[in-house]
Amino acid sequence: MKRLQGADIFRRRRKPTTIIVADGDDIRYFTVRPWLAAVAGTALTVAAVGYLAATAYLVMRDDLIGSAMARQARLQQAYEDRISALRAQVDRVTSRQLLDQQLMQRKVGELIERQERLSERHGQLVPVLERTGGPSGEEIPVPSPRPDIRADGDGFQLDEMVTGTTYAAVTSSRMPWPIRGISQETEVTKADRTFAAIDHSLRDIEAEQIERVETLAEEVYRTAETIADALGSAGISVADGYGEEDVGGPLIAPAANAGFKEKVRELDEALQRLDELKQTARRIPIANPLPGAAVTSGFGLRRDPILRRPAHHSGVDFRARRGASIQATGAGTVVTAGWNGGYGRMVEVDHGGSITTRYAHLSKILVKPGDKVDAGAVIGQAGSSGRSTGPHLHYEVRHNGTAVNPLKYISAGRRIVEYL
Incomplete structure (x- = not known):
């Protein structure tokens, strides 16, 4: 039975194909x-497929090469456009930086000027103010010394990135890629704020x-007016010098700095006027010859102390103890020093101006x-030399040879002594 099954299996094997020619x-x-x-x-299948592929390649090769070349051209054009745009941006930033630097x-030049x-x-004011020994130049505001700086500063240097023949002026921090615009704008803004603050300070x-x-001119004018009055x-006739009669001239626009110069000129004229008045006041006898002494007999009509009848008194009598120091009431030259009739021992001083x-x-x-x-x-x-009833000082002031009231001069001296 087993043998029959094995034989059946072998009978089922496929016979090889025979080709008869x-x-x-x-x-x-x-x-x-x-x-x-x-x-x-x-x-055969592989050969057919290879043949078809080779045929397709030969047919489509030109199209593939053209497409690749077009794609490469597009990429190159896009790259060149990008480079051109970046160069244009660099040129704009460079131009802006150069303009900012010039600005x-x-x-800086305007502020320094x-x-x-x-x-x-300030240098013009100091000698003007020192003439009268008045307010010192330190009271006049003056800007601090100018620092040794340049407009380009140490923070600017040549950029290593070159476009054509233009170099970018950048800050000390290197400019990254792409162009840094925000920080540069911030630096310009800070510089503008600094310049504005300095300009405001200089204006103040x-x-x-x-x-x-x-203010000084007003004070000088007020002092001069007080002394003149x-x-x-x-x-004492003092020319005021402030009249505006008989003046004229062409109308010319003032210079940019004429306001300050005009103020300084006005102050200088006022100080000159004050100097003249002070010199006049120091020359005129306006002091008290016997400070603190009481007046016992005034100027003008009085009863003569010896004859007991009305008489003109050409001066002022001051009560004084014998030996009291008598002071000159103004600067001048001694013209008489000796005995002079009823005056007794007398000193006469010429103060100028008659x-x-x-x-x-x-x-x-003395x-x-x-x-x-x-x-x-x-x-x-x-003392009590001459026509006198006791120790005292007889004091006279004469103008053009005529006796005037000395108390007017003494009173004027009291008003202006603080200005001399």
Whole structure:
């Protein structure tokens, strides 16, 4: 039974394919085994597929090469466009930085010029103020010394990135790629704020200088007017110098700095006027010859102490103890020093301007003719020489040889003594 099953299995095996080729009486046959047929079929399929692929490649090769070249051209064009855009951006940033640098240079130059002008103004004011020994130049605001800086500064250097022949001026921090615009804008904004603060400070100093000059001019004018009024009340004619009659000239627009110069010129004129008045006041006998002494007999009509009848008194009598120091009431030159009739021992001082003073009834004379004396200089001692009833000082002031009331001069001196 087993043997029959095995024989049946072998009978089921597929017989190999036989190919018979007959050519007349010549007959040939080939036996084709299954695996050989499979190999041949596979080889044929592979050859067919290769042939078709080669044919397709030959047909489509030009299109593929053209497409690749077009794609490469597009990529190159896009790259060149990007490079051009970046270069244009660099040029814009470079131009903006150069313009900003030029702007900062101009602003720094203007600020330095204004600072130097303010310093020059301060230099002009100091000698003017020192003439009278009044307010010192330190009270006039002056800008701090100019620092040694340049507009380009140490923070600017040449950029290593070049576009054509233009170099970018950048800050000390390297400019990354792409171009850094925000931080550069911030630096410019900071610089603008700094310049604005400096400009505001210089404007304040300039305004304060002008205001201070105006204040000083007003004070000088007020002082000069007080001295002139006091001298006028004493009968001393002083030219005011402030009149605006008989003036004229073409109308010319003032210069940019004319306001300050005009203020300084006005202050200088006021100081010159004040100097003249002070010199006049120091020359005129306005001091008290015997400070603290009481007046016992005034100027003008009175009863004569000896004859007991009305008489003109050409001076003022001061009560004084014998030997009291008598002072010159103004600067001048001694013209008389000796005995002079009813005056007794007398000293006469010429103060210029046709004004003289007489100091009579002295017990002792301490000067001689020709001596130069200053206001307050001791010229003698009180006594009772000459036509006198007791120790006292007879003091006279004469203008053009005519006796005037000495108390007017003394009163004027009290008003202006603090200004001299």
